Amino acid sequence: MKKIINDKGNVLEDMLKGIEYAHPEYLKKIEEGNVLVRKNKSVNKVALVSGGGSGHEPAHAGYVGYGMLDGAVCGEVFTSPTPDQVYEGIKAVDNGKGVLLVVKNYTGDIMNFDMAKEMAEMEGIEVETVVVNDDVAVEDSLYTAGRRGIAGTVFVHKIAGAMAENGADLLEVKRVAEKVITNVRSMGMALSSCIVPAAGKANFELGEDEVEIGMGIHGEPGTHREKISTADSIVEHLMERILTNMDIEQGEEVAVMVNGLASTPFMELYIVNKKVHEILGEREIKVHRTFVGEYMTALEMAGFSISILKLDEELKGLLDEKADTPAMKVFK
Amino acid sequence: MKKIINDKGNVLEDMLKGIEYAHPEYLKKIEEGNVLVRKNKSVNKVALVSGGGSGHEPAHAGYVGYGMLDGAVCGEVFTSPTPDQVYEGIKAVDNGKGVLLVVKNYTGDIMNFDMAKEMAEMEGIEVETVVVNDDVAVEDSLYTAGRRGIAGTVFVHKIAGAMAENGADLLEVKRVAEKVITNVRSMGMALSSCIVPAAGKANFELGEDEVEIGMGIHGEPGTHREKISTADSIVEHLMERILTNMDIEQGEEVAVMVNGLASTPFMELYIVNKKVHEILGEREIKVHRTFVGEYMTALEMAGFSISILKLDEELKGLLDEKADTPAMKVFK
Numbered sequence: 330m331k332k333i334i335n336d337k338g339n340v341l342e343d344m345l346k347g348i349e350y351a352h353p354e355y356l357k358k359i360e361e362g363n364v365l366v367r368k369n370k371s372v373n374k375v376a377l378v379s380g381g382g383s384g385h386e387p388a389h390a391g392y393v394g395y396g397m398l399d400g401a402v403c404g405e406v407f408t409s410p411t412p413d414q415v416y417e418g419i420k421a422v423d424n425g426k427g428v429l430l431v432v433k434n435y436t437g438d439i440m441n442f443d444m445a446k447e448m449a450e451m452e453g454i455e456v457e458t459v460v461v462n463d464d465v466a467v468e469d470s471l472y473t474a475g476r477r478g479i480a481g482t483v484f485v486h487k488i489a490g491a492m493a494e495n496g497a498d499l500l501e502v503k504r505v506a507e508k509v510i511t512n513v514r515s516m517g518m519a520l521s522s523c524i525v526p527a528a529g530k531a532n533f534e535l536g537e538d539e540v541e542i543g544m545g546i547h548g549e550p551g552t553h554r555e556k557i558s559t560a561d562s563i564v565e566h567l568m569e570r571i572l573t574n575m576d577i578e579q580g581e582e583v584a585v586m587v588n589g590l591a592s593t594p595f596m597e598l599y600i601v602n603k604k605v606h607e608i609l610g611e612r613e614i615k616v617h618r619t620f621v622g623e624y625m626t627a628l629e630m631a632g633f634s635i636s637i638l639k640l641d642e643e644l645k646g647l648l649d650e651k652a653d654t655p656a657m658k659v660f661k
Numbered sequence: 662m663k664k665i666i667n668d669k670g671n672v673l674e675d676m677l678k679g680i681e682y683a684h685p686e687y688l689k690k691i692e693e694g695n696v697l698v699r700k701n702k703s704v705n706k707v708a709l710v711s712g713g714g715s716g717h718e719p720a721h722a723g724y725v726g727y728g729m730l731d732g733a734v735c736g737e738v739f740t741s742p743t744p745d746q747v748y749e750g751i752k753a754v755d756n757g758k759g760v761l762l763v764v765k766n767y768t769g770d771i772m773n774f775d776m777a778k779e780m781a782e783m784e785g786i787e788v789e790t791v792v793v794n795d796d797v798a799v800e801d802s803l804y805t806a807g808r809r810g811i812a813g814t815v816f817v818h819k820i821a822g823a824m825a826e827n828g829a830d831l832l833e834v835k836r837v838a839e840k841v842i843t844n845v846r847s848m849g850m851a852l853s854s855c856i857v858p859a860a861g862k863a864n865f866e867l868g869e870d871e872v873e874i875g876m877g878i879h880g881e882p883g884t885h886r887e888k889i890s891t892a893d894s895i896v897e898h899l900m901e902r903i904l905t906n907m908d909i910e911q912g913e914e915v916a917v918m919v920n921g922l923a924s925t926p927f928m929e930l931y932i933v934n935k936k937v938h939e940i941l942g943e944r945e946i947k948v949h950r951t952f953v954g955e956y957m958t959a960l961e962m963a964g965f966s967i968s969i970l971k972l973d974e975e976l977k978g979l980l981d982e983k984a985d986t987p988a989m990k991v992f993k
Contacts, residue, residue, distance in 0.1 A: 587683075603676075
């Protein structure tokens with residue numbers, strides 16, 4: 330295991346300290362629960378909380394800031410935060426307008442966020458939950474019933490965050506978050522596995538010329554392994570799967586996210602993006618906005634995912650609203 | 662060689678197409694010379710051009726946009742652009758106020774940017790050059806006389822870009838660029854090498870438990886190899902070298918950049934950042950702004966560099982000015 334860390338029992342603590350030091354203009358850590366919240370608490374708006382296991386940075390702490398999240402709850406590496414942690418997050422950000430929880434579809438996350446919701450409701454805080462399940466690769470994976478939630482979650486943060494910033498009430502923010510979830514589909518591939526520090530070894534191994542198609546962001550098995558081919562043919566396969574799982578026709582508009590899982594250089598992400606745009610062009614689907622970079626990673630895994638979000642006028646407008654967070658900034 | 666590419670002879674062409682498709686709101690490719698320029702040409706301001714070999718993305722194309730560069734000239738992977746290419750870039754962005762070339766200190770780049778400067782001057786375009794040499798690791802490296810230029814270059818783009826946007830003339834923009842160069846120092850380390858696609862194999866190899874300290878962003882040899890230790894002890898060593906090479910005292914202010922070379926996850930970059938801030942704190946040096954992410958990469962190399970820029974009031978003000986580019990956005 331070759332990692333730039335100190336004690337493998339302290340990676341989360343060290344990382345959170347490093348995040349706080351890096352972004353004091355955006356966020357701070359509260360006393361309890363490894364929760365990062367906005368530096369200045371929002372007033373008079375619905376608050377958004379997301380989170381999950383760590384190891385997917387910049388998700389979710391990197392999205393705490395204007396126009397996106399109010400709080401990010403950071404579990405241990407690839408481990409759901411506890412109900413107590415999520416409850417601390419909810420309490421810290423609520424300002425009376427209610428809290429929306431954005432949860433990725435993993436059994437542990439769902440259970441723990443739900444318990445936290447109940448705890449908060451007993452204290453009189455209004456809480457709603459949405460569950461992101463954008464990954465079309467497989468149904469019923471290692472830690473999931475139904476489809477997994479992956480990088481498409483960032484579109485939920487962006488768009489529901491803008492809706493909240495605009496003053497919508499909790500049910501309206503939830504409605505638009507669910508509209509994003511209905512309209513976003515993703516799928517990924519990996520060139521290599523990743524190592525949970527505490528485990529010290531990779532959770533799967535790939536041969537020198539082998540890739541895994543459709544694996545999850547914790548290394549959950551995908552649809553199959555194959556010999557590595559060209560970027561174009563890999564993208565064709567992923568896009569075919571994604572578009573088949575969407576209700577989309579020529580003339581419609583989308584947002585594209587080409588997300589690096591950690592060890593894939595920008596050069597290769599842009600080569601992927603070229604083919605994504607060519608395929609959408611052939612189908613006469615218009616791209617409104619493209620994101621290329623590392624938005625939801627998997628420790629040091631090499632590989633990428635593609636997310637396609639079908640847009641209508643409402644989603645387009647909210648996607649284009651100002652966001653100012655460490656990991657995503659949009660100038661209006 | 663496990664890369665997400667198509668024909669290894671076409672990586673540059675494919676990547677540039679992918680960059681154009683990703684960022685049409687910021688930039689476009691001109692007819693000749695693999696040059697990316699701002700979508701809307703600047704009028705009545707000094708234009709900034711940078712560039713060099715490709716493989717360091719998002720440098721430099723990712724910095725084309727408001728408040729930073731006007732053009733980026735993209736050579737083949739790890740290969741200086743030709744004088745003709747640079748000349749095309751200069752011609753494309755000049756609007757009568759003159760052009761500043763920001764060049765990293767590599768012999769090929771210096772020679773070719775200089776020839777392009779002469780070609781442009783013969784056409785009556787006013788051109789000045791600054792040479793960035795922030796890497797304190799070694800003197801007189803594989804492709805360099807003197808110190809190499811690495812991630813500190815991004816601070817030059819940011820600050821000189823803001824100065825140009827504010828309407829300063831060419832010599833004033835050059836002055837402030839040189840002030841950044843005088844005040845910025847960097848050093849890096851690698852956990853792994855990288856593979857130039859056309860070569861197909863790594864230019865150096867590291868053992869399972871070995872790291873290279875002070876290597877360059879093309880895999881040029883560093884100061885030494887050692888067994889991997891803790892993040893803290895590696896950072897201590899790099900910071901000692903950086904601060905020894907700077908004229909800095911307690912009470913002064915700096916900007917920090919923790920730059921991933923490509924395959925180092927955010928988690929580890931933040932763990933590095935924690936120690937950087939602790940060391941600066943012990944020395945009572947105040948951090949004005951921190952950048953953690955991938956700003957100047959080395960194909961798929963794992964590792965990072967630290968850059969420290971000493972600030973005065975002028976540099977601080979310019980660093981805080983608005984920038985809106987694909988790879989760096991600053992809200993004023």
